[in-house]
Amino acid sequence: MAAGRHGGYRDYEARERELDAAEASRRSKEQHHHLSGRHHRGDADPRREADRRRDGGRSRGGRELSNGYGHRRSPPPRSRLSARVGDREPGEVVSGSASDDSGGRPHRARENGVSSSSRDGESAAAPMAPSPSKKRKFSPIIWDRDSPKPMHSDVAKGKKTVESVPTELPPPPPLPPQDYIPERLAVEKSPMDVELAVAAESAEQLQEHGESTVMEEEEEYSTMRNISTSRWAGANDDEEEGSAQRKKKSASPADSSELGQRKKALSPELGEVVASDVSGGRTVSRSSDSGRLGADENEDLEVNKDDYMDVDRVDAGNSDVANHQSDTDSEYEVRRSETPEPVKPPHRCINMLQGCRSVDEFERLNKINEGTYGVVYRARDKKTGEIVALKKVKMEKEREGFPLTSLREINILLSFHHPSIVDVKEVVVGSSLDSIFMVMEYMEHDLKGVMEAMKQPYSQSEVKCLMLQLLEGVKYLHDNWVLHRYPQTYSDVGCTCDFTRDLKTSNLLLNNRGELKICDFGLSRQYGSPLKPYTQLVVTLWYRAPELLLGTKEYSTAIDMWSVGCIMAELLAKEPLFNGKTEFEQLDKIFRTLGTPNEKIWPGYAKLPGVKVNFVKQPYNRLRDKFPAASFSGRPILSEAGFDLLNSLLTYDPDKRLSADAALQHEWFREVPLPKSKDFMPTFPALNELDRRTKRYLKSPDPLEEQRLKELQGNIGNRGLFG
Numbered sequence: 053m054a055a056g057r058h059g060g061y062r063d064y065e066a067r068e069r070e071l072d073a074a075e076a077s078r079r080s081k082e083q084h085h086h087l088s089g090r091h092h093r094g095d096a097d098p099r100r101e102a103d104r105r106r107d108g109g110r111s112r113g114g115r116e117l118s119n120g121y122g123h124r125r126s127p128p129p130r131s132r133l134s135a136r137v138g139d140r141e142p143g144e145v146v147s148g149s150a151s152d153d154s155g156g157r158p159h160r161a162r163e164n165g166v167s168s169s170s171r172d173g174e175s176a177a178a179p180m181a182p183s184p185s186k187k188r189k190f191s192p193i194i195w196d197r198d199s200p201k202p203m204h205s206d207v208a209k210g211k212k213t214v215e216s217v218p219t220e221l222p223p224p225p226p227l228p229p230q231d232y233i234p235e236r237l238a239v240e241k242s243p244m245d246v247e248l249a250v251a252a253e254s255a256e257q258l259q260e261h262g263e264s265t266v267m268e269e270e271e272e273y274s275t276m277r278n279i280s281t282s283r284w285a286g287a288n289d290d291e292e293e294g295s296a297q298r299k300k301k302s303a304s305p306a307d308s309s310e311l312g313q314r315k316k317a318l319s320p321e322l323g324e325v326v327a328s329d330v331s332g333g334r335t336v337s338r339s340s341d342s343g344r345l346g347a348d349e350n351e352d353l354e355v356n357k358d359d360y361m362d363v364d365r366v367d368a369g370n371s372d373v374a375n376h377q378s379d380t381d382s383e384y385e386v387r388r389s390e391t392p393e394p395v396k397p398p399h400r401c402i403n404m405l406q407g408c409r410s411v412d413e414f415e416r417l418n419k420i421n422e423g424t425y426g427v428v429y430r431a432r433d434k435k436t437g438e439i440v441a442l443k444k445v446k447m448e449k450e451r452e453g454f455p456l457t458s459l460r461e462i463n464i465l466l467s468f469h470h471p472s473i474v475d476v477k478e479v480v481v482g483s484s485l486d487s488i489f490m491v492m493e494y495m496e497h498d499l500k501g502v503m504e505a506m507k508q509p510y511s512q513s514e515v516k517c518l519m520l521q522l523l524e525g526v527k528y529l530h531d532n533w534v535l536h537r538y539p540q541t542y543s544d545v546g547c548t549c550d551f552t553r554d555l556k557t558s559n560l561l562l563n564n565r566g567e568l569k570i571c572d573f574g575l576s577r578q579y580g581s582p583l584k585p586y587t588q589l590v591v592t593l594w595y596r597a598p599e600l601l602l603g604t605k606e607y608s609t610a611i612d613m614w615s616v617g618c619i620m621a622e623l624l625a626k627e628p629l630f631n632g633k634t635e636f637e638q639l640d641k642i643f644r645t646l647g648t649p650n651e652k653i654w655p656g657y658a659k660l661p662g663v664k665v666n667f668v669k670q671p672y673n674r675l676r677d678k679f680p681a682a683s684f685s686g687r688p689i690l691s692e693a694g695f696d697l698l699n700s701l702l703t704y705d706p707d708k709r710l711s712a713d714a715a716l717q718h719e720w721f722r723e724v725p726l727p728k729s730k731d732f733m734p735t736f737p738a739l740n741e742l743d744r745r746t747k748r749y750l751k752s753p754d755p756l757e758e759q760r761l762k763e764l765q766g767n768i769g770n771r772g773l774f775g
């Protein structure tokens with residue numbers, strides 16, 4: 053069994069298997085259905101078909117290279133591959149010993165516009181014509197779209213800007229049914245469509261939470277918060293929601309300036325507050341320079357047009373609307389009348405008027421981990437008995453109140469529903485209202501911890517199972533991505549906001565049902581600059597895309613795909629692919645493996661701010677050396693298709709890097725060994741249920757830790773290490 057292979061947890065897993073036998077068999081069928089459904093879905097679903105076409109045929113069956121050059125799935129004729137070593141371009145793949153291992157068959161691999169050649173330089177592919185049809189899909193949703201011009205900032209200097217204007221309208225994001233928005237309002241509503249409101253009543257209600265001590269003992273961050281007087285406008289309040297949505301409908305982004313002003317009042321941006329009087333349905337718009345709810349939020353504040361966040365709303369449930377924003381109202385009306393009115397599913401949101409629950413309603417079980425930006429606890433909901441993860445969001449130095457943008461982001465997270473995304477169930481407040489906690493579904497492990505505990509790397513079929521789930525989650529985030537443009541003065545924002553920066557193994561959570569879920573996709577960044585974490589923990593650079601390391605001012609969802617490539621390599625090898633300690637070292641490691649990029653394989657490279665002349669000059673891509681097709685040296689083996697996927701994810705030019713959608717269609721997932729069913733994925737003792745000190749011992753046993761563990765065992769009683 054795989055479990056045995058992964059660290060001797062056979063008994064544990066066997067117990068698990070026994071208990072879950074019936075359930076496992078059911079899920080096995082579902083999984084089978086899912087996989088076969090994937091095949092059929094692609095053919096049956098016209099939108100997916102359209103996506104595939106837009107991806108430039110990169111999906112299986114005649115797909116092209118993500119680096120912009122034509123590519124054949126089967127090895128091309130020898131004549132096309134033949135070239136001398138000296139003909140190789142920098143960044144070119146140099147296949148390793150695998151070439152020999154595989155009987156002299158020339159390896160086809162590619163990187164940055166050049167196909168691979170055999171290691172001895174027998175062959176190298178000539179670049180083929182670039183495919184103009186391959187464009188990275190941009191987010192359907194843009195914040196601050198009305199900005200007169202893109203705002204730039206220097207990432208390397210601590211300022212950052214996301215500047216992405218969609219070159220084409222993407223298909224509507226596949227929102228889950230929970231997020232359904234009534235047809236009439238579809239053009240306006242999106243998961244990102246959030247309103248913040250302030251009501252005097254909420255202050256009183258939240259004050260009733262009283263004193264709490266449960267989660268607070270370790271907290272050092274005690275500043276005045278004004279969340280007690282804030283709320284999200286009527287998401288659960290049907291009556292109010294209805295009226296708010298009607299107003300929103302009339303406040304389309306494309307509407308007149310007058311409507312724009314009204315919309316502004318309804319959809320606050322940084323620092324803007326909408327106060328709602330539920331009883332009277334009164335809505336008052338406010339704004340604050342600080343971007344926070346202040347104690348004096350009852351004062352009417354002037355609406356500043358520049359502060360206004362313009363959300364380009366796209367409704368997932370209405371692809372016509374999403375894809376044809378230029379349609380006239382009448383055309384839209386016609387389409388609406390043709391579409392039957394679906395039943396509105398339950399919509400999860402927080403009504404701050406009713407107040408957030410108090411953290412007192414949870415019993416703390418143990419501290420799971422402390423991330424860079426927040427502490428995560430395992431806790432039990434006293435009311436339901438449900439085990440959850442509570443993430444306390446640090447708000448050190450947030451003296452001016454709770455950042456409004458954070459509330460907006462919380463609502464975004466609450467609206468996300470996907471099997472590969474950790475569910476954020478609700479937000480609860482600390483006793484003194486100076487802290488907030490996100491209540492998340494609890495996951496037993498994170499991938500980083502699991503890989504540290506494993507004796508051997510995951511098998512290829514296990515990696516495929518994990519990669520499929522990861523890619524599904526990333527695709528979901530990208531389909532629902534919010535593009536932000538940050539105000540020129542970074543300090544005006546005091547926070548960053550994106551859903552793309554933090555794909556790394558510690559943010560990939562696993563449970564003992566073989567499920568992988570992405571956590572921490574941006575919220576915590578609301579509370580501080582990513583370059584200035586609250587703790588002194590080192591922010592890992594291992595998964596960071598080269599364009600970010602080189603200080604690009606513009607980046608896209610492609611940065612996540614680079615991280616996905618790094619994670620795939622790490623899953624296969626059980627060690628990080630590029631583990632630099634500094635940005636320079638990180639780039640150096642990347643260049644030594646993939647070759648030093650140049651203008652030819654990465655147009656625009658030379659103009660990137662961080663490009664230095666003293667980078668290592670490595671003319672070839674040596675990635676294949678690390679993942680040969682056959683190996684007697686203990687290196688992880690990877691088939692041609694697998695290497696093709698890995699190399700496509702680790703393509704230098706972000707525009708040519710494989711998208712999540714295209715990656716999901718990659719032939720590697722369809723060749724043997726097939727992806728393992730989740731039900732047969734290895735399981736592990738739930739380290740997250742243990743005290744961190746115990747965890748530390750299990751990860752790296754040493755005499756000192758052993759002693760500490762013995763002491764600790766006195767505290768955990770008869771429960772045993774694995775509970």
Ligand SMILES: Nc1ncnc2c1ncn2[C@@H]1O[C@H](COP(=O)(O)OP(=O)(O)OP(=O)(O)O)[C@@H](O)[C@H]1O
Pocket residue numbers: 420421422423424425426427428441443474492493494495496497498554558559561571572576740
């Ligand atoms: N829902 C959850 N269930 C179980 N453990 C979790 C959950 N969410 C987070 N964790 C644990 O807490 C750790 C830190 O969480 P998270 O990444 O959200 O915090 P962070 O402050 O953003 O840290 P970083 O920026 O370093 O990733 C994770 O690596 C994981 O071990």
